[in-house]
Amino acid sequence: MIAFICRRLIQAAIVMLTVGLVAFSLFRYVGDPVQMMVSEEDSTATRERLRESLGLNDPAVVQFGRFAWNAAQGDFGSSYRNRRPVSELIAGRLPATLELVLCSGLFALLLGIPMGVYTGLHRKTALAHIFQTVSLVGISMPTFLTGILLILTFSVTFNVLPSFGRGDIVDLGWWTTGLLTASGLKALILPSITLGLFQMTLIMRLVRSEMLEVMRTDYIKFARARGLSNRAIHFGHALKNTLVPVITVTGMQLGSLIAFAIITETVFQWPGMGLLFIQAVGNVDIPVMGAYLMIVALFFVIINLLVDLLYYAVDPRLRIDKAVAGGHTT
Amino acid sequence: MNARLALEDRIRRVYQSDVAFSFRQSPVAIGAAVVALILIAVALLAPWIAPHDPFDTRTFSLVDAELPPFWIAGGDPRFPLGTDTQGRDLLSLILHGTRISLAVGFFSLVFAMAVGVTVGLVSGYAGGATDAFLMRIADVQLSFPAILIALLIDGLARALIPDGLRENLAIYVLIFAIGISKWVQFARTTRGSTLVEKNKEYVQAARIIGRSPFVIMVRHILPNALGPLLVIATIDLALAILTEATLSFLGVGLPPTSPSLGTLIRIGNDYLFSGLWWITIFPGTTLVLLVLSVNLLGDWLRDALNPKLR
Numbered sequence: 001m002i003a004f005i006c007r008r009l010i011q012a013a014i015v016m017l018t019v020g021l022v023a024f025s026l027f028r029y030v031g032d033p034v035q036m037m038v039s040e041e042d043s044t045a046t047r048e049r050l051r052e053s054l055g056l057n058d059p060a061v062v063q064f065g066r067f068a069w070n071a072a073q074g075d076f077g078s079s080y081r082n083r084r085p086v087s088e089l090i091a092g093r094l095p096a097t098l099e100l101v102l103c104s105g106l107f108a109l110l111l112g113i114p115m116g117v118y119t120g121l122h123r124k125t126a127l128a129h130i131f132q133t134v135s136l137v138g139i140s141m142p143t144f145l146t147g148i149l150l151i152l153t154f155s156v157t158f159n160v161l162p163s164f165g166r167g168d169i170v171d172l173g174w175w176t177t178g179l180l181t182a183s184g185l186k187a188l189i190l191p192s193i194t195l196g197l198f199q200m201t202l203i204m205r206l207v208r209s210e211m212l213e214v215m216r217t218d219y220i221k222f223a224r225a226r227g228l229s230n231r232a233i234h235f236g237h238a239l240k241n242t243l244v245p246v247i248t249v250t251g252m253q254l255g256s257l258i259a260f261a262i263i264t265e266t267v268f269q270w271p272g273m274g275l276l277f278i279q280a281v282g283n284v285d286i287p288v289m290g291a292y293l294m295i296v297a298l299f300f301v302i303i304n305l306l307v308d309l310l311y312y313a314v315d316p317r318l319r320i321d322k323a324v325a326g327g328h329t330t
Numbered sequence: 331m332n333a334r335l336a337l338e339d340r341i342r343r344v345y346q347s348d349v350a351f352s353f354r355q356s357p358v359a360i361g362a363a364v365v366a367l368i369l370i371a372v373a374l375l376a377p378w379i380a381p382h383d384p385f386d387t388r389t390f391s392l393v394d395a396e397l398p399p400f401w402i403a404g405g406d407p408r409f410p411l412g413t414d415t416q417g418r419d420l421l422s423l424i425l426h427g428t429r430i431s432l433a434v435g436f437f438s439l440v441f442a443m444a445v446g447v448t449v450g451l452v453s454g455y456a457g458g459a460t461d462a463f464l465m466r467i468a469d470v471q472l473s474f475p476a477i478l479i480a481l482l483i484d485g486l487a488r489a490l491i492p493d494g495l496r497e498n499l500a501i502y503v504l505i506f507a508i509g510i511s512k513w514v515q516f517a518r519t520t521r522g523s524t525l526v527e528k529n530k531e532y533v534q535a536a537r538i539i540g541r542s543p544f545v546i547m548v549r550h551i552l553p554n555a556l557g558p559l560l561v562i563a564t565i566d567l568a569l570a571i572l573t574e575a576t577l578s579f580l581g582v583g584l585p586p587t588s589p590s591l592g593t594l595i596r597i598g599n600d601y602l603f604s605g606l607w608w609i610t611i612f613p614g615t616t617l618v619l620l621v622l623s624v625n626l627l628g629d630w631l632r633d634a635l636n637p638k639l640r
Contacts, residue, residue, distance in 0.1 A: 011469075018470050022482075030489045140622040142572050142592075144579045145614045148599055152610075156603060163603075259475040266580055267599070281485035281582050289485055300473055 008308055012301040017068075019297040023290030024067045027077070028060070030286060037080065076291035081283050086291040090273060095176045096166055097272035100264065101257045103188050104196030109250065112200040116207025117239060120215070131204065138201035143260055147194040147267035154190060162187045164269040195264040199253045206249055210242035244311070251307035255300045352634040362626035369620050373429040380422035381408075385588065390417040396601075399608055412608045414597060423594055424613050428620065430590040434504050435571035439563060441509030442570075446516025447559070451547045453517065454524025465521070468514045476511040480573055483507035484582050497585045504583055508573050515562055523555030557635050564628035568621045575617055591617045 027033060034051050055063060070076070076086040119128040138146075155163035167183035169176045178184025214220065215238055223233045262274035269275070273292060280288035344350055353359050372379070382390065394417035400407050411420040453464040471479065487503040488496060527533060528551065536546050577583035578592030579599075586593055591613045598609030 014466075015470050015473060026486065026489075030486060136625075137618070137622070140568070140625050141618055142575055142579075142621075144576060144599075145595065145618065148595065148602065148610055148614070152602060152607060156605075156607075256475045259478045262477075262481070263576060263580065278481075278580055278582070281481060281488065284485070284489045286489065289482070293482065296478070297474070304473060 004312065005309070008305055012305055015301055016294075016297060019294055020068050020071060021064065023071075023294050024064050026286050026290050027067070028056075028063065033286075037078075071291075071294060076294070077287040079280075079285055079288050081280075081285045081288075086287045089276060089288065090291055090295060092176075093271060093273045093276050096178075096270060097258065097261050097265070097274060099178060100188065100191055100195060100261055100270060100272060101254070103192040104194075104199070104264075105250070105254060105257060107192050107196040108199035108203055108253075112203030113207055113239075113246070115200075116204040117211060117234065119204065120208040120211025121234060123212070135201035135204055138197050141197075143194060143198065143263045144267050146197055147190070147264060150190045150194060151267070161190050163190070166271060191264050191268045191270055194267065195257060195261060198260070199250075199257065202249065202253065203246060206246060207242055210245060211238060214238045214241050248307055248311055251303055251310065255303050258296055258299055349634050353630070356630055358626055359630035362623040362630070365619060365623040366627060369428060369616070369623070370432065372425055373432045376422075376425040376429045380419075380425045381410075382419040382422040384418045384422045384426055390419070396604075396606055411612050414594075414609050415601060415606070420608060420612060423589060424591070424616055427589055427591040427594050427613060428616055430501070430584065430588065431571055431574055431592070431617070431620070434501060434508070434574045434584075434590065435567055438505045438508035438512070438570050438574070439567050441505060442512040442566065443516050443559070443563060445509065446513035447520045447552070449513065450517040450520025450522075450555075451524055451551065454521040455528055455543060455547050455551070461521075464517070468517055472514050476569070477573055477576060479511040480507045480577060481580075481582065483510055484577060488582065497587065500584050501588070504574060504577060507577070508570050511573070512566055512570060515566070516559065519558050519562060520552075520555050523558065524551050527551045527554050561628065561632045561635060564624065564631055568624040568628065571617070571624070572621055591620075 033054065033056065034047050037050060038047055051057060055066060058066075074087050076090075078084060079086055079089060115131050119131045122128050151163045154161040162183070165187060166178045167185075167187035168181040169178045169184055170180045178188060220233060220238060223237050228237075258274075261270075261272060262278055264270065265272045265274040266278055273295070276288060277292040279285070280292065353363075377383075384390070390413075394406070394409065394413050396415055397406050397409055397413045397417075398404055399412045399420075400410050406413075409419045409421070411424070413420055414423065449464050449468075453461045484503060484507040487499075487507065491499055491503070524547075533546060533550055536550050541550075574583060574590060575592030575595070578590050579596045581596060584590045584593050586597060589597065594613035595610050595617070598606065598611075598613070601609060
């Protein structure tokens, strides 16, 4: 177990270093950082002083070490665009993205699991076919189109929900939340559905196929023979055993929710990290791009680590399998 | 005469094969294939069948801008699906847009396959440190969603290419970015098949008679690894088309002067509140139809080639 955790931690550190290296090379070698920071009328001497103060004359290894050390302390330099520290920009945007990701994750789970259970238990009913068709469309529909269609329906045609922004937000000092006001909650509805729809169909399909598999097993037949109620069998015995893969997939998808938030935030002009990133790509604002990349990578690494540990803890069979498989490959 | 007989024999064999049989038995697959073929044909023939030329600035004028589809009051029968904000015929734009979307999707897929299959073959055949190194790279890349990788490469290229060339090179940048973001799955699958095949007797025989590793990999191992690659390629084609549309929608893909379906949706999105819904909805529907039909074909192919399900 400890060896497993150590191996995963080392892997996580390698991923972070690689991403750090990419972010550093972006900053250092794509365009000239000094050129981006000075204005037209600055003299050569000013430029040279800036170059020296940024340490750009040092060897590349020293520069990377300093970059990594600063990044580890949350210092990513200043944005080329508006000269503000990148860490400050991102910290201001982080709450919006995390709240959006949380809400859409909840939406996906709370709708996906019941729909999956239903279609798994009643395969032949009309409602199950409708769910299946919806899920197929959900998988083929690009996120941005879902968002546009929702805006067209609920904002343009019926005018009941806002189409952009977070609504009224409450500032808690270190965190801004839209969860405490009515307009903030209303503003969350459409973006959450847009972002969560794909994940919902994924969870639904997963739960469905797992339910189909589980319902065929002997212990379900035995539970029936014991005369347990349908309710107890379906939810107490069957659903419980489908949840292990659901936990894994949900964990993994949490990471892609953060990435796909870029698209949703663009459609709804949601003031989160993703919108910041896409504007940075448009403006070639490299420090912001690099910092976003590293923060998202950090989220990914942490989530993957937690999911691995959770998986390891939840499924005792895996420990044996892993040991056997490990013995074969090495 | 002999050649004709051989051809007839061949057609009969294809017709009677398991995959062809399973295709005839699946109405969904037939439907999806018909839709996909129509869209592909339309895309290929776009320059000849489109009623207007959306790239020739002399053929459209602002007078015709923002016209609705012909069945709505104010519509003009010259523009069956209406016009965009510059007066370009939407139907022609969609035909050309489908062509561009399919081209980017197809070529980025070919690129991803070329990279992935090469890496997979080398990694699986060479083994050892080469294998470990290449697969670690694949692992790191796989821990990020493809769309993020594509966005990053796209952003990088934008920084490296001078302003004036950006629009002209946009399509190549896109193909490169999407291709790089999708090679891992091909590499892993090819590597898996290579590991299985390289210990079989025919490969050993080829090695003993002195064929070079390159010939063994390409002529002997690769043909036996094609089945699963085909399934991934079909599903990834749908994904590549979606990725291209998404990047173009985000404004870092193709410019409005040579719009793909994603660019058209982006243009329309800016005018959604002015009631110009058709600029968004028609390209959107085309995109969903295209992706859905390719997805359904991919699903069917996966089942048809999977001996466990037969």
